[in-house]
Amino acid sequence: MVVDSETVSQALAGFVAASRWEDMPERVKHEAKRSLLNCFATAFAGCRDDAVEISLASFGSFGAAGQASLIGRSERVDPLTAAFLNAAAANVHDFDDTHLRTVIHPAAPVAPALLALSEKRLVSGPALIQALALGIEVTCRIGNAISPGHYARGWHITSTCGVFGAALAAGKVLGLDARRLVWALGNASAQASGLVETLGFMAKSVGVGGAARGGLLAADLAARGHDGPAAPLEGTRGFLNVTGEAPALDEITEGLGTRWEVLSNIHKPYPCGIVLNAVIDACLELRGKGLAPIKAVDTITLHGHPLLRQRADRPDVATGRESQVSAQHAVAITLLRGKPGLAAFTDAAVNDPATLALRETVRLVDDPDGAVPGVRVVVALKDGSEHELIIDHARGTDERPLTDGELEEKFRALVAEKSPACGEADKLIDAIWNLDGREDASTLLHFARPTTP
Amino acid sequence: MVVDSETVSQALAGFVAASRWEDMPERVKHEAKRSLLNCFATAFAGCRDDAVEISLASFGSFGAAGQASLIGRSERVDPLTAAFLNAAAANVHDFDDTHLRTVIHPAAPVAPALLALSEKRLVSGPALIQALALGIEVTCRIGNAISPGHYARGWHITSTCGVFGAALAAGKVLGLDARRLVWALGNASAQASGLVETLGFMAKSVGVGGAARGGLLAADLAARGHDGPAAPLEGTRGFLNVTGEAPALDEITEGLGTRWEVLSNIHKPYPCGIVLNAVIDACLELRGKGLAPIKAVDTITLHGHPLLRQRADRPDVATGRESQVSAQHAVAITLLRGKPGLAAFTDAAVNDPATLALRETVRLVDDPDGAVPGVRVVVALKDGSEHELIIDHARGTDERPLTDGELEEKFRALVAEKSPACGEADKLIDAIWNLDGREDASTLLHFARPTTP
Numbered sequence: 001m002v003v004d005s006e007t008v009s010q011a012l013a014g015f016v017a018a019s020r021w022e023d024m025p026e027r028v029k030h031e032a033k034r035s036l037l038n039c040f041a042t043a044f045a046g047c048r049d050d051a052v053e054i055s056l057a058s059f060g061s062f063g064a065a066g067q068a069s070l071i072g073r074s075e076r077v078d079p080l081t082a083a084f085l086n087a088a089a090a091n092v093h094d095f096d097d098t099h100l101r102t103v104i105h106p107a108a109p110v111a112p113a114l115l116a117l118s119e120k121r122l123v124s125g126p127a128l129i130q131a132l133a134l135g136i137e138v139t140c141r142i143g144n145a146i147s148p149g150h151y152a153r154g155w156h157i158t159s160t161c162g163v164f165g166a167a168l169a170a171g172k173v174l175g176l177d178a179r180r181l182v183w184a185l186g187n188a189s190a191q192a193s194g195l196v197e198t199l200g201f202m203a204k205s206v207g208v209g210g211a212a213r214g215g216l217l218a219a220d221l222a223a224r225g226h227d228g229p230a231a232p233l234e235g236t237r238g239f240l241n242v243t244g245e246a247p248a249l250d251e252i253t254e255g256l257g258t259r260w261e262v263l264s265n266i267h268k269p270y271p272c273g274i275v276l277n278a279v280i281d282a283c284l285e286l287r288g289k290g291l292a293p294i295k296a297v298d299t300i301t302l303h304g305h306p307l308l309r310q311r312a313d314r315p316d317v318a319t320g321r322e323s324q325v326s327a328q329h330a331v332a333i334t335l336l337r338g339k340p341g342l343a344a345f346t347d348a349a350v351n352d353p354a355t356l357a358l359r360e361t362v363r364l365v366d367d368p369d370g371a372v373p374g375v376r377v378v379v380a381l382k383d384g385s386e387h388e389l390i391i392d393h394a395r396g397t398d399e400r401p402l403t404d405g406e407l408e409e410k411f412r413a414l415v416a417e418k419s420p421a422c423g424e425a426d427k428l429i430d431a432i433w434n435l436d437g438r439e440d441a442s443t444l445l446h447f448a449r450p451t452t453p
Numbered sequence: 454m455v456v457d458s459e460t461v462s463q464a465l466a467g468f469v470a471a472s473r474w475e476d477m478p479e480r481v482k483h484e485a486k487r488s489l490l491n492c493f494a495t496a497f498a499g500c501r502d503d504a505v506e507i508s509l510a511s512f513g514s515f516g517a518a519g520q521a522s523l524i525g526r527s528e529r530v531d532p533l534t535a536a537f538l539n540a541a542a543a544n545v546h547d548f549d550d551t552h553l554r555t556v557i558h559p560a561a562p563v564a565p566a567l568l569a570l571s572e573k574r575l576v577s578g579p580a581l582i583q584a585l586a587l588g589i590e591v592t593c594r595i596g597n598a599i600s601p602g603h604y605a606r607g608w609h610i611t612s613t614c615g616v617f618g619a620a621l622a623a624g625k626v627l628g629l630d631a632r633r634l635v636w637a638l639g640n641a642s643a644q645a646s647g648l649v650e651t652l653g654f655m656a657k658s659v660g661v662g663g664a665a666r667g668g669l670l671a672a673d674l675a676a677r678g679h680d681g682p683a684a685p686l687e688g689t690r691g692f693l694n695v696t697g698e699a700p701a702l703d704e705i706t707e708g709l710g711t712r713w714e715v716l717s718n719i720h721k722p723y724p725c726g727i728v729l730n731a732v733i734d735a736c737l738e739l740r741g742k743g744l745a746p747i748k749a750v751d752t753i754t755l756h757g758h759p760l761l762r763q764r765a766d767r768p769d770v771a772t773g774r775e776s777q778v779s780a781q782h783a784v785a786i787t788l789l790r791g792k793p794g795l796a797a798f799t800d801a802a803v804n805d806p807a808t809l810a811l812r813e814t815v816r817l818v819d820d821p822d823g824a825v826p827g828v829r830v831v832v833a834l835k836d837g838s839e840h841e842l843i844i845d846h847a848r849g850t851d852e853r854p855l856t857d858g859e860l861e862e863k864f865r866a867l868v869a870e871k872s873p874a875c876g877e878a879d880k881l882i883d884a885i886w887n888l889d890g891r892e893d894a895s896t897l898l899h900f901a902r903p904t905t906p
Contacts, residue, residue, distance in 0.1 A: 050679075054678055055679065057677055058679070061673065062532050062573070063519040064531070065518070066515075078516040080515045120514075154690030154691070155695065187656045189648050189650065190651050190659040191659060192648075193644050193646035195642050195690055195692060195695055196695075197642065197684070197689070197690040198642060198685070200682075201680050201682050202640075202674075202679045202681065203636070203643045203680065203681035203682065203685070206644060206671070206679075207643035214663075217511065217515075221507060221655075224510055226511070226655045226656070226659075227655050228654045228656035229650045229651055229654050229656065235650040236650070237649035238607070239648065239650075241607060242607035242648060242649075
């Protein structure tokens with residue numbers, strides 16, 4: 001793909017410019033749809049989060065107005081603001097798609113930029129799917145080139161790399177040639193921002209929302225001739241060298257069109273740290289079989305890879321946010337209430353006396369032979385009996401991705417929990433699976449609005 | 454000023470929150486006004502630059518609308534967009550104020566954010582001057598803490614640090630307490646961006662415009678409770694550590710309220726690299742005295758500190774932009790046309806046969822004893838005679854700042870050259886000098902509009 005005389009930025013832009021819907025593998029298209037479905041699901045879940053409410057009020061005070069839609073809400077704003085707010089909503093719980101190698105949540109910056117664009121000009125269903133797959137590809141490849149150092153240094157990689165993916169995705173829809181797509185990268189590079197220090201605070205959403213908005217703006221500017229440097233990514237003072245150490249440029253250019261990063265994108269079944277997936281899977285199974293009757297439990301021991309203990313042995317968490325990485329809380333809340341949704345990781349759930357009591361019974365033991373994504377749970381009852389359950393591959397990992405059905409279930413549960421007024425949300429599921437045949441992708445947003453006040 | 458228990462971010466926010474107009478030294482207030490005057494001047498000069506035209510068209514296509522003013526233009530937009538476009542216009546020629554130690558242009562991100570805010574809510578003249586001085590202070594102190602490494606690595610420091618200054622300046626006007634000002638810093642930190650790689654391209658303006666807009670947004674969000682981390686600046690994954698190496702935190706906290714960075718802010722007399730100021734001063738004097746008659750010149754030799762040669766010995770420049778750091782071009786255009794304005798550094802000026810011929814006569818010689826801001830110019834005429842002229846301190850340096858009169862002259866020249874339709878611009882000069890007595894700072898913008906179509 002890479003010709004010697006091309007810069008990395010030019011090669012990436014050239015790939016996007018030349019990409020054809022007919023050449024895109026079916027699996028790639030399908031995974032892009034899954035990311036889109038999950039993005040809608042988590043936006044329905046996050047659309048009334050305080051960070052989104054406050055941002056909307058602020059933009060409103062500055063006069064934001066227009067016809068662009070907000071997922072799960074009836075207000076309308078301009079497309080740039082819609083891209084910002086939908087991205088913030090989709091990512092606010094970190095429950096959106098995850099590219100495990102980089103920990104990027106790629107759909108949040110990219111999909112909302114495209115949805116907003118689809119309300120500004122006609123974007124077909126295939127064009128949206130294709131651009132989303134390309135935007136995810138661009139975001140994750142740039143992330144690969146500077147991982148793990150970039151995130152470790154303190155860059156919130158979803159935002160910093162997402163703005164480039166959003167820019168090239170929007171640029172593809174706008175029909176830009178490779179030269180203008182490089183300008184779009186340049187305009188995006190001037191906006192690449194986001195710090196890990198902001199995680200756990202509303203400020204995080206300014207970065208993620210800004211990436212979607214900034215990418216859309218970057219592409220529109222480029223379409224109008226707003227130029228940028230020849231090598232915004234790999235230039236001496238370009239994004240990769242400034243925010244990374246010894247960037248691996250091959251990661252960006254090798255295998256373009258044959259290796260697809262969206263195929264390594266996973267979807268979380270539970271709104272907590274991925275390391276807890278297996279623990280929750282095991283507890284659900286124990287609960288289903290009646291093997292861990294709460295009142296009869298003496299101790300619950302989790303035998304897992306040392307990483308599980310290092311990351312999640314947190315018996316004394318006090319807030320919803322902390323509980324997202326506590327194995328003790330995950331065990332207690334799952335055995336008590338079944339499949340954990342967003343309500344399972346709130347301050348209220350953490351401080352519920354029943355949860356507090358049960359989590360006291362949980363301990364973690366290292367099993368050096370344990371698989372990272374697995375766990376062996378031993379439940380000792382007060383009568384002296386023991387039950388054991390082994391999970392080798394948790395739901396929502398590379399080895400055992402959520403099925404389409406499980407993804408639909410997640411979607412429905414989040415809509416029911418957080419956006420119950422959106423009476424047509426269910427129609428989005430079929431609409432997304434059948435997006436290839438849709439002439440106007442913006443109709444997706446019609447189903448994303450509240451139908452009752 | 455710093456109490457042990459405070460973080461650096463808290464100390465800076467606390468200083469801004471506690472600052473009182475009565476305690477601000479007169480010199481600081483006056484220098485803030487000078488920066489404001491210069492900012493208007495360069496915005497009049499840049500308001501029809503391609504980068505601004507294209508950005509305005511793009512924002513317009515996204516539905517930007519409102520009552521906020523654009524300097525030098527009749528269009529109205531929303532305040533966030535106005536902050537963006539006025540900042541881009543003010544900085545596009547790099548002819549705005551310069552904090553020499555950091556090479557920050559501090560007024561461009563800060564003043565437009567405040568001007569836009571003054572059209573959203575009543576801001577008094579004193580409140581605007583005070584907030585501008587504080588915003589410049591914050592911007593430059595943060596820059597000091599990470600200079601020179603930050604810029605050297607590739608960060609466009611005007612943008613990256615300016616967003617914090619704009620945020621605290623706007624936050625001061627909004628009356629935020631220290632806790633909310635720290636949130637404003639956090640919301641700003643998620644938007645801190647801008648790369649040196651983009652300099653020389655329109656993409657630069659996306660960074661500078663974004664800093665003004667982002668700072669204004671960050672403050673408004675904080676006012677509404679949009680929270681952020683406790684230490685957005687000095688946290689382990691905060692701005693200073695992520696974008697700097699071993700940041701000097703003292704630079705931010707020491708001497709707050711006693712040492713003022715705006716006093717080290719200079720204003721360029723000529724729209725080119727500061728290193729050429731002395732060369733142009735000398736040529737103006739030679740020209741005035743008739744000591745360098747063009748047709749009789751054999752050679753012109755510049756004896757200067759080696760830095761002059763290293764930075765500006767560029768005999769073969771071909772574009773207006775390159776000519777801004779060419780000593781050969783500066784000599785030729787000044788001797789030929791007199792005091793150089795923006796038209797002196799255009800493609801047309803560079804490729805004018807008369808300029809091309811004269812610049813051939815110019816050479817640079819190192820004088821290790823030469824002062825950095827000075828130069829000795831020796832003109833050898835074809836008849837064998839020689840004339841010498843020595844400049845120790847150039848106009849527009851710390852030692853010889855532009856007088857208020859020279860600043861007014863620069864203002865008038867830029868309005869005449871680039872915004873001649875703004876018939877009331879001249880009234881801005883008095884209005885700014887007398888801003889202390891003005892109840893509504895937004896009236897400044899009334900004088901900044903075109904009065905003829």
